[in-house]
Amino acid sequence: MFVPKILTACVLSSMFVLGGCQSIQFNQAKTPSVESASVQLNAANMMQHLQAFEKIAKDNGGNRAVGTKGGLASAKYIIDEAKKAGLQAQMLPFENREKVVGQNIFVEIAGQTNESVVLIGAHYDSVKMGPGINDNASGVALLLDLMHQLKAERTQPKHTIVLAFWDSEETGIAGSQDYVKKLSPEQLKGIKAYINVDMVGTKNPDVMIADATKSSVDDMEKMLKERGMAESDYKPLLDGMRSVPTHAGDIALENMLSAFFKDKKVTLKKDVSTLTASDTAPFLGKVPVTSIIMFNEKMNGDELEFAPCYHKACDTIEQVDPKSLQLAGDAVVYLLKNIQ
Numbered sequence: 428m429f430v431p432k433i434l435t436a437c438v439l440s441s442m443f444v445l446g447g448c449q450s451i452q453f454n455q456a457k458t459p460s461v462e463s464a465s466v467q468l469n470a471a472n473m474m475q476h477l478q479a480f481e482k483i484a485k486d487n488g489g490n491r492a493v494g495t496k497g498g499l500a501s502a503k504y505i506i507d508e509a510k511k512a513g514l515q516a517q518m519l520p521f522e523n524r525e526k527v528v529g530q531n532i533f534v535e536i537a538g539q540t541n542e543s544v545v546l547i548g549a550h551y552d553s554v555k556m557g558p559g560i561n562d563n564a565s566g567v568a569l570l571l572d573l574m575h576q577l578k579a580e581r582t583q584p585k586h587t588i589v590l591a592f593w594d595s596e597e598t599g600i601a602g603s604q605d606y607v608k609k610l611s612p613e614q615l616k617g618i619k620a621y622i623n624v625d626m627v628g629t630k631n632p633d634v635m636i637a638d639a640t641k642s643s644v645d646d647m648e649k650m651l652k653e654r655g656m657a658e659s660d661y662k663p664l665l666d667g668m669r670s671v672p673t674h675a676g677d678i679a680l681e682n683m684l685s686a687f688f689k690d691k692k693v694t695l696k697k698d699v700s701t702l703t704a705s706d707t708a709p710f711l712g713k714v715p716v717t718s719i720i721m722f723n724e725k726m727n728g729d730e731l732e733f734a735p736c737y738h739k740a741c742d743t744i745e746q747v748d749p750k751s752l753q754l755a756g757d758a759v760v761y762l763l764k765n766i767q
């Protein structure tokens with residue numbers, strides 16, 4: 428049985444000044460500053476993680492939801508992987524709106540400075556209806572491979588990198604919300620970027636990134652006007668999207684991702700609404716935020732399905748294309764290299 432180690436405070440303490448908190452030191456050799464150009468993620472490794480998560484779901488009633496055996500086994504898997512990499516995982520428990528206790532997990536890769544941090548997050552819980560392999564073991568697998576690759580590097584990244592494995596995204600985006608709520612203004616200031624990775628294994632994906640300039644809302648308005656739709660019918664929706672908080676640093680991240688995907692000849696969809704529907708939501712307007720999501724939307728009867736088998740029992744490894752994982756992984760590495 429897995430008994431989570433409970434840390435009630437001091438998470439991320441090494442890069443934030445926290446009175447009374449003990450700094451956590453990782454035994455990473457300080458090496459000269461060199462661009463970590465050789466970090467290369469590997470989709471085959473990510474697929475192995477997905478196989479492990481699929482087995483965890485299979486062995487635990489078909490899902491990996493917050494507070495379930497499958498959820499705890501998923502947490503244990505992440506912690507064991509950190510151990511294998513020679514890193515320490517920290518857990519921070521919280522309670523969601525259903526009074527279920529979840530566990531956020533953090534793994535830190537020390538950078539040349541511990542005063543600035545790039546936070547990369549993916550939720551590891553699934554819905555109760557399925558194993559959640561694309562949504563979002565795919566994002567977790569990307570983070571795990573990144574963790575191993577960064578640890579294997581001989582050079583330190585510029586900023587300290589914190590990998591955040593959120594729990595209870597599927598129930599109220601509770602894990603990331605709890606974490607952000609507890610950050611001080613100084614800690615928020617130290618976060619150079621929050622990069623959210625959610626559903627990145629989708630086959631034939633429409634790659635969606637955060638639309639910081641909200642130009643997609645203007646485009647949508649123009650299209651709806653041209654179609655003759657009454658303004659009163661679409662205005663509340665567009666106003667809602669326009670009121671999504673932004674940070675001055677969002678646009679630089681969006682531009683980096685745009686440049687990366689342009690180089691890969693991938694057409695992007697820029698989207699505002701997805702930002703409020705994942706672990707980006709609590710960070711909006713507080714720190715520079717960006718996100719990578721891969722959808723493949725189609726109407727399923729009256730219902731819009733974001734990707735095949737979305738939130739269903741069939742969200743298995745069958746739904747995942749390693750090429751999508753590789754593309755998302757390369758995009759995250761590109762961001763890490765370019766964030767100043």
Ligand SMILES: [Zn+2]
Pocket residue numbers: 554562597738
């Ligand atoms: Zn989901």
